[in-house]
Amino acid sequence: LSVSACSARQTYQGYSFDNKKLSEIKPGVQDQSQVEAILGSPSTRATFARANDTWYYISKHTSVIAFFPPVVKNQRVVAIDFGPNGKVKDLRDYTLKDARNIEPLTQTTPSTGQHLTFFQQLFGSVGRFNSVGPTSPGQIVPTMP
Numbered sequence: 001l002s003v004s005a006c007s008a009r010q011t012y013q014g015y016s017f018d019n020k021k022l023s024e025i026k027p028g029v030q031d032q033s034q035v036e037a038i039l040g041s042p043s044t045r046a047t048f049a050r051a052n053d054t055w056y057y058i059s060k061h062t063s064v065i066a067f068f069p070p071v072v073k074n075q076r077v078v079a080i081d082f083g084p085n086g087k088v089k090d091l092r093d094y095t096l097k098d099a100r101n102i103e104p105l106t107q108t109t110p111s112t113g114q115h116l117t118f119f120q121q122l123f124g125s126v127g128r129f130n131s132v133g134p135t136s137p138g139q140i141v142p143t144m145p
Contacts, residue, residue, distance in 0.1 A: 006066055010073075014059035015043050017076060031086045042080075052089070053082045075099060 021038050024030075030038070035055070042055035061074040075096040083089035116124065 008063045008065050011062050015057040025091055027088045030088050032082055055080045
């Protein structure tokens with residue numbers, strides 16, 4: 001039981017590549033509907049739809065042992081660019097060797113306004129509400145339920 005707890009757990013995520021189907025995609029031949037019929041829908045598309053659209057097919061194989069962080073064993077991204085005529089313009093195949101580590105920026109954007117403490121936020125609204133004065137006969141005053 002203790003040995004099985006330390007065995008690696010394999011996970012496969014994303015698109016399941018079929019190299020035979022992928023080899024059918026030729027620049028200048030297929031359009032988007034034909035690519036979708038051959039490969040299926042992409043994992044994701046370029047953020048902004050435009051005449052030169054890009055489709056991405058993404059897969060990742062990771063291994064996890066016990067409580068340690070996952071280790072990426074294999075990763076593949078196929079990017080298919082479409083030209084203005086809607087036909088395949090370019091096909092790029094990236095593997096784990098092409099991956100690059102990035103450092104996210106830790107800067108923050110300053111915002112205008114007040115910086116309130118916890119107690120200022122908690123008690124800041126006390127006394128800021130208008131009181132309802134006397135009403136004349138026949139006047140309807142909305143009430144909160």
